[in-house]
Amino acid sequence: TRCTDDLLDTVPNDRLAQSFFWKTENDAKFAVNAAYPYLDDPNRIFRRDAYSDIGHVNEFFSVNALVEQNLDASSSVVAEEWTFAYNGIAAANFVLDNIDKIPVTDANTAALAQYKSEARVLRAYQYIKLVGLFGDVPLVKKNISIEEARQLTRTPSNEIWDFVDAELHEAVDGLKDTYPAADKGRMTKGAALALAARANLYAGRMEKAIAAAQAVMDLHVYDIYPEYGKLFSYGAENNIEVIIDRQYLKDVLSNQVFAIMAPYSVNNTTSPSPNMYVPTKALADMYTMNDGIPITDAASGFDPYNPYTNRDPRLTFSLFVPGSNLPNGKIFDPRPNSGTPDAIGSTYFAPSTGYAVKKYVNIEDLNSKTNNGINIIQLRYAEVLLTYAEAKIALNQIDASVLDAINDVRRRNDVNLPALEAGLTQDELTDIVRRERTIELAFEGHRLFDIRRWRIAGDVVPGNVYGITYDDGGTLKTIEVPSFTKQFDPSRNYLWPIPQNERVLNPNLSKNDGW
């Protein structure tokens, strides 16, 4: 083929040109499939909790530790979250911009409507996260050019909440209640409504949050899964409580939850780092006794020498605590000088607080630690119930439905805390629902948003990081993570800074206050 005209006009055959696309319904399906990988991966979810009071970045020199300790506009984490969300938005916009090019027939109308709605929900999902992290952000509703991107300004968050709410409600009609097995994991009506409940709760629009949560309940598609202890196991994938999850597939599309979260002694992988994020004393202490009484209450019967007995079962379902059984059959012993690889201080891979996250750490992954197929839940029915309750309490519309909602969560079969009785005040219920939300949804990526909404971050975040309390030859010792002081400046830290590079590239983007 030399000496012919095509020498310089090479056409690649190892990639698909956009010009060939958008001909059939299947193209729309391909495009919407490409927007799903922008649901949060486990690392993204866990680290959000580590930036709050209930978690800690174990590897003291990682970029995440810098975010946890003292955030900076040049942080790569901040920039990456921004970029990832906008990539997800562009993937959804790619569907919405082009799907109408496909000739509509009777046969494909419903499918195209469904794909369009899925894209809308996926786009709204990203905006909820963006506003929660950054406040006002540019509202991008279609694929834009570089020049257009340089002209963007930040849209007030209220307008974005309006947009998100409208989009989610508009999407409901196109979606189905449930899908057959081969489409499990696609966005459902319930997903759209539950996200609308979340968005409106974040926006402080309690009436709308209540209505959306109520709409999810009224679907009668979802319920509380009876066993909290198995909720994050392979056996419970796609269970009745799951509304949105990021689906994984061992060997093919795998995650590394086990490798990054299982205690070091059972892990033996050092890449990625084990125990990437560990729970703190603040979280462990938040679990009540199994009769619902907080351990700080003198009457609780809490025994500091046996701190994990008679506690809310969710404590040991969610966390590895000293004495927990490890997936390899051994006992977790993180006490300093314990002689196990988990001994605090023996290496920075060992959990620095003495706690480790148990959610999603499944025995099935023991021999394939970096190849896990467990689906990662993004939104489940318990959150909807707690959102309903929180919104009602905030409006002081306290009625039986509020208690029912909370009790449904607390009285799950294997949790079985005593039911809340009528007569609790708005303040009492506010405390209860916040604690429920924190412990029920611990390490599911909510806490950072919640302490911002509740404006309590300035109280709960700053200071040193503490871990287990243990009996050291008769005296109690509490682990303090060395050389680590979390900082939180209430005058600015309730929002992340707009990434510095984004502001360089587009000076029209204003700063957040204080940054």
Place this chain on the structure above:
Amino acid sequence: FLPMMLLMLLSLNTFQIQAADTVIKRESISIEFRNISLKEAFHTLEEKTNYHFFYSTKAVDDKQIISLSLRDENIETIVNELLRVMPGVSYRIRGDQIMLKKQRNTPTEPAAQPETSEPATTPATIAAQPEPPSSVVTYQITVSGRVTSETGEGMPGVSVLQKGTANGTSTDVNGDYTLSISEGDAVLQFSFIGYLTQEVAVNNQTRIDLAMQPDITTLSEIVVVGYGTQKKISVTNSVSQVQSEAITQRPVTTLGQAMQGRAPGLTVIDQGGMPGRSTTTMRIRGVTSLPNNNNPTKNNALVIVDGIEQSLDYINPNDIESMSILKDAASTAIYGSRAANGVILITTKRAKEDRVTVTYNGYYALQNSVNNPEMMDVASYMRLQQVAFQNAGLAAPDMYSDASIQEWTTSSDREKYPLPNVWYDELFHTAPQFSNNIAVAGGSEKFKARMSVRNMRQDALLNGYDFDLKEVRLNSDFQISKKISVSGDLNYRRMRSTAPTLESTIYDRIFHGSLFTVPKYSDGTYGLSSQGHNPLMYAEMGGKSNQYTQNIIGNISASWTIAEGLKFTTQFSPRIILTSKKDFANSYTNLDKTRNITKAVPNNTLNEARINATEYTINNLLTYQKAFDKHDLSALVGYSEISNVTDSLSAYRERFYNNNIQSISQGANDGTKNNGGNDSKWGLRSYMARVNYSYADKYLFEANGRYDGSSRFTGSNQYSFFPSFSAGWRISEESFMSGISFLQELKLRGSWGKTGNQAVGLYSYYQSLNASAYSFGGTSVIGYKPTVLANPDITWETTTQTNVGIDAQVLEGLTLSFDYYKKRTDGILINLPIPAAVGFAAPPQNAGVVDNKGFEIVLGYRGEVRSAFKYNVEGNMSVNNNKVVSLAGTGPYISGNDIDPRYIIKEGLPINAHWGYATGGLFQTQEEVDSYPTYAANTKPGDVKYLNLNNDDVINADDMTMIGKSFPRITFGMNINMSYKNFELALFFQGAGDVDTRLSGALAEMGNNEGFVSDVVTGNYWTPENPGAKFPRPVKRDLRNVNTSDRMIIDASYLKLKNVQLTYNLPLPLVERIRLTRASVYASATNVLSFSKLKEWGLDPEVGSGRALYYPQTSLMTLGLNLQF
């Protein structure tokens, strides 16, 4: 390297003789002699042809009067006819000499049979086998003598010519010659390449001895330039030439190493000698373009071997005849779009018309690591930990108690009390390396060939490596007719290398996370660190990664001399590179029996890849050369195209039955298997032209142009034009300079031109959709969407360069060359960040301007050319100032972070400058801490005082500033060669200046984390008792004091004695006795001495910033042998 020269001369000399011979033999001669003396007849014939008659008047009565008439006869017939009047005389033709002598044995025989001349292929034997005196009937005058070199040795191969005639010979291996001349007042001319031609009047002397003098002017040198050659004196551009002897002088593994310090303006950074996969970076006149992850080779010079683009790593140093480094735009513009980073032209050796010579070059070397950081001793380390834990407000683990330190220090049971870090001793050992190269060359007038075969093997300092290189090159030349010649070359190279699969992990774990580990227990199991690491285990258990590369390059060319001065050359070259890789990672389990830590790798895995690349190059050139009066004109037009097709295939499987079953089909056939592949194709089409004009070798002018089209661009951006102009003025040729005798040569040069860089990913203009994977309900699905924006507007980067230079030669042996240049690169192709709100990755864009300005000096001196002790010195230095001029209003771009090197690309700074905090020493008191903003909470005395450069109330990224340069501003090299009789000593110094290194990882963390701690820190960290310490206070699990700052920057300037070599040339009589023409042995040492601030860290200064996670730099102790027969 002298023998190399001898060889060249021999062949050149004989070539001339043969050429003359050839012409005459074919000539038909017509004569018409009427009543003239025989002497006059000879004389006429000598005038008419190139033959010369030699005879003694005793044997031949030349006063006889003869008459003879012949038409269109050859010389033999004519001589036979003439002999009819000379009974008893026979003749013999040797080359162009016709010797007449008396027949002693058969006086009665009427007409002598001509003694057939020696085969044309061995004319050199004229001199080598002089007629024994007894058999030589005296000629008119026979002159003999010995020609010696400047060292007083006999010099073989010197051409001895009777001036104004073709009568000549060359000296034999002893430097002796014998020449019969027809006239007593003749003048003899002695010449040899690289030596001054000398003339001696015979004046009836019969013995003339002569000492040759080296030609220090080197004015006659030929320089290889783009698509041709030029006389060095008429070069108007900035070109450095490296000769083969400089390349093969010292034993090297790669050509890159051989070129280090050899040419000004060429910076070679040698970052380690991993067998077969060494890493040298080569830059000509600085970094022209902004670095780009997609194109790591974007700043590399274009390498052209015999007209074909190749990788420098793929060339046998022994095959190289010469190497030209084209630096300014005027010399490179003829390579257009690929020339912005300079061009390296390599010409391989070809056979000369000569007897067959066999050359052997071989060496055996021992490699040792020159990168040997010293770990702090165990007691000091443990006490440092006490302090570090205390400073962190923590109780130190029991292991660091005073009692434990005592036990650890005194115990000799290193299984129970392992030393903190013994990896350099445990892992590295002396490793051998050898290379054998045999070349056979020779040929006749019609056919010449040179074949070379090479085998190199290199073991590594560390087990698990292997490297074997085999290659053969055949260069052949056919002279089809006087006007048409054809060449065919073939080069096959096979490289097989093995490295540990966990290679990068090994280097990482030598420093990090592997303290207090027993390398191997006496029962053969491995120890594990608290993090579960053991680099020895990784090296021995991790599995092997094999790479197998085959290179096949064919090169066919033909040239046709259409008319005098007009020549057409065409060249076609296919090039095939086949790479196959096989990375097998073993499964294994190891339990540290005292620590009770297990390292388990449950699954073994295999990654295989095949990459096939095929490239065709076509070059067509038409050249014209014409000289008239004092005008000299040459011109060239050409066409070139390159087409490349590359495809790759990869496969992955895991869970093989055991670690020995390594065939891809044997792995688990389930969802874990994976495969992939890529196809790509690119092309380049170019038209080029050049004109050279000179007047009286005094005023020189050159213009170049290339019109280049590339498949990497589309539409009107596909083609671009790259012009250049240069001019030179040889002031020393002017009449007004004639009085200045100390100045032998002075030339002023100037050039201007544009070159390009097309280094951008393929299909960047083409909006494509990328496949992604997701799963629903346990079934995987495919998704499509764009991931990278396309940019249809991309085009070349353009570099505009201006150069002025001076070449001078003063006094007897001092040469000087100076160049000043200014280079500006516009429209740099870079994936400029774009607002993330676009949602797709940034496409390459033409944006950004980078400047390089600098100068280069070469100074040479050749001393004492007439005594037995000779020396010559050549030094070169270049200074390059690099600056990012514009980033199209974007940036700065910062990469790296607090705990690793951080670089910035920012307008006004050099590319990738080190970026970080400025510091003001250590805080000494709490009051000082309280009165100044601090980087970290709870800052204490002994912590680093990061300077608050912007005077706000915090220390943050806004306080950072430029803290160093990552690329050397100054590079230099110096060669010193000395010889005394048969000994030669060569020293080679090389270095760089104004460059900085930022060490990171364990090398910087001073024990605050879990790694190696350099001995440099011992006793030199801040404590209240030691407030003047160099290093700050240690704080366990806290890196506040080792942030990227000016404290972490180490001046990486260095001077190295890169090579010392002592050569002994065996005396010629001995050499001859063992039937060789030349033999020498040498001993050499590389990386002998170095001077650098990094030395106290035990590091090699060329290592660069970062965590030192690489195969160490090595030193070589070599014994070598060069033979020729």
